[in-house]
Amino acid sequence: MDTLILNENQIDETVDLLKKGEIVAIPTETVYGIAADAFNITAVEKIFKAKGRPNDNPLIVHIANMEDLFSLVTHVPKKAKILAEKFWPGPLTMIFHKNKLIPYIVTAGLDYVAIRLPYCDVARKIISKLGRPLAAPSANLSGKPSPTNYKHVLNDLNGKISAILKGDKCSIGIESTVIDLTSDNVILLRPGKITPNDISKAINEDVIIDEHVNHMVSTDGKVCSPGIKYKHYSPNTKLVLVRSSQKDFIRFVNSKTNCVVVCFEEDLEFIQLPAISYGKKFSFDDQSRRLFSVLREIDLYNAKLAYIRIAEKDINLAIFNRLLRAAEFQIIDNPQI
Numbered sequence: 001m002d003t004l005i006l007n008e009n010q011i012d013e014t015v016d017l018l019k020k021g022e023i024v025a026i027p028t029e030t031v032y033g034i035a036a037d038a039f040n041i042t043a044v045e046k047i048f049k050a051k052g053r054p055n056d057n058p059l060i061v062h063i064a065n066m067e068d069l070f071s072l073v074t075h076v077p078k079k080a081k082i083l084a085e086k087f088w089p090g091p092l093t094m095i096f097h098k099n100k101l102i103p104y105i106v107t108a109g110l111d112y113v114a115i116r117l118p119y120c121d122v123a124r125k126i127i128s129k130l131g132r133p134l135a136a137p138s139a140n141l142s143g144k145p146s147p148t149n150y151k152h153v154l155n156d157l158n159g160k161i162s163a164i165l166k167g168d169k170c171s172i173g174i175e176s177t178v179i180d181l182t183s184d185n186v187i188l189l190r191p192g193k194i195t196p197n198d199i200s201k202a203i204n205e206d207v208i209i210d211e212h213v214n215h216m217v218s219t220d221g222k223v224c225s226p227g228i229k230y231k232h233y234s235p236n237t238k239l240v241l242v243r244s245s246q247k248d249f250i251r252f253v254n255s256k257t258n259c260v261v262v263c264f265e266e267d268l269e270f271i272q273l274p275a276i277s278y279g280k281k282f283s284f285d286d287q288s289r290r291l292f293s294v295l296r297e298i299d300l301y302n303a304k305l306a307y308i309r310i311a312e313k314d315i316n317l318a319i320f321n322r323l324l325r326a327a328e329f330q331i332i333d334n335p336q337i
Contacts, residue, residue, distance in 0.1 A: 001159060002159055003157065003160070003161055003162065003164055004162060004164070005150070005154070006024075007165075008165060008167045011126055012077065012129070012165065013163075014026065015126060015130050015216045016124055018036070018037055018126070018134075019161050021036075021037065022036075022162035022163070023035065023036045023047055023050060023161050023162060023167060024161065024162055024163045024164070025157065025165065025275045026122065026126060026167070027123065027165065027166075027167030029118060029120045029170060029199060030118075030175050030176050031148055031292070032138065032139040032148070032149070032152070032164075032252045033062070033123075033137060033139055034050060034136060034137060034139040034161060035126070035134040035135070035140075036135050036136070036203060037130065037132050037142055038059075038061050038102065038103075038134055038135040039103065039132055039133070041105055041134070042133050044059070044103065044106055044157070045105065045175065047135065048105075049160075050157055050160040050161050051141060051157075052142045055144070055152070056106065056108045057108060057142075058108040058110060058113075058205065059106050059135040059137050059319045060115070060116055060135070060136065060137065060178075061102065061116070061134070061135055062104060062115075062127060062134045062135075063079045063115060063117050064124045064125075065117070065128075066088065066117065067264070068117075069084070069096075069117075072095045072096075072099060072113065072209065073096035073097060074099050076096065077181055079095055079120070079205070079228060081188065082095070082202055083179075084117070087194055088117040089118055089119040089120075090194070091118075091120075091176040091177060091193045091194060092116065092177050092179070092192075092199075093115065093176045093177065093178040093179070093190075094115055094181050094240075095113065095115075095181055095182055095189070096112065096113060096181060097112060097182055098111060098112060098113035099113060105246060106198050112182055115133075116176055126165075138175060139157060140152065140153070140166075142153045142156070142241050143233075143234055144233070144235070145234070145235065145293075145295040146233060146292050148169055148173050148246045148289070148292050148293060149293075150165075150166045150167070152292075152296060153294075170289075171289070174193070174288045174314035174318055174322060175190065175200075176190075176191060176192050177190065177191060177192030177193065177318075178192070179207070180210075181201065186199060186203065186205060186207050186208065187208045187210050188207050188208065188209045188210060188321060190321070191213060191317040192318050193284075193318065196209060202292070213317070214320065214324060232324040232325040232326065233325055234328070235298045235299045235306075236297045237299055238304065238305050238330075239298075239305075239306050239323075239327035239330065240305060240306070240307055240308070240330045240332060240334070241309075241324070241330065241331045242331075244309070244312055244332075245263075245312055246266070246309075247265065250270045250271065252332075252337055253271060254270075255337045256273065256307070257273075258290070258303055258304050258305070259305040259306060260273065260274045260275070260276070260303040261274065261276075261306070261308075261309075262275070262277075262280075262306055262307070263275055263279045264277060264280060264309060264311075267309060268333075276294055278291050279291070280307075281311060282314075284318070287316065288318065288319065291322060292322075292325075308323060310323060
């Protein structure tokens with residue numbers, strides 16, 4: 001049976017489905033998520049099945065207000081309160097010691113839970129009307145580019161989920177920043193729009209960047225955050241990142257055949273092959289809003305390979321993190337022909 005498409009005014013219908021233990025894709029300011037009642041183990045299991053998601057990959061729990069946080073965790077550190085006051089609602093996920101209300105299926109068997117208060121008004125209304133937190137990973141097939149509009153969700157999950165609540169295109173376009181607050185240090189596990197520097201300024205403390213932000217995790221390694229362990233964000237076309245100047249990149253790709261090029265907007269006019277831009281070179285907002293749509297568009301070219309230009313310096317950590325995983329860590333530095 002095809003997935004039902006709801007409009008953003010049908011919040012009551014969405015909540016009714018969630019109360020019945022169904023899973024529904026909903027918009028947020030970051031990406032679309034597949035939502036389930038976080039306390040309903042059977043419903044959460046449906047998320048893993050629909051996505052084809054490994055069960056050792058934890059989910060983020062979404063809440064409607066700050067008060068909900070205190071009912072789900074054993075302790076809220078002072079620095080978490082400071083960060084929540086500055087960045088919530090918004091694209092920041094914080095990891096805490098969970099209490100017994102959160103089922104272990106949500107946390108992949110860990111005693112820690114990742115929690116976010118989304119900025120998206122529609123998402124918060126759904127959570128408030130449901131009266132329970134939502135477990136909600138990105139609404140895509142596991143490993144594929146995250147969805148930033150409802151058509152992406154429909155393409156991946158039609159017939160696998162009960163409904164999609166159709167909303168605006170996601171304003172940020174990449175997933176939330178994830179930080180671990182379960183020790184004395186603040187550790188960045190997944191970069192996003194809110195940067196380590198933003199966090200450091202708020203709490204007057206250095207943020208430690210986890211080694212796996214830009215490196216692969218071993219297959220048997222346990223992780224506290226989604227987006228770390230497995231291949232992510234990948235189209236069917238093989239991707240290779242190229243770290244170089246504009247001049248060297250143009251010379252390199254123009255010597256190739258049967259490939260598609262992904263580059264900065266400033267490069268497009270010089271590329272002789274099929275090419276698409278993922279934004280202006282120095283605009284993180286532009287790149288983040290366009291990145292996942294571009295990664296999906298690559299497959300339309302039916303090419304054997306896609307070369308993606310990344311800047312030779314000053315590359316944004318969040319964009320680099322997504323591209324690294326999409327390309328399975330394949331990088332060419334300073335190519336010569």
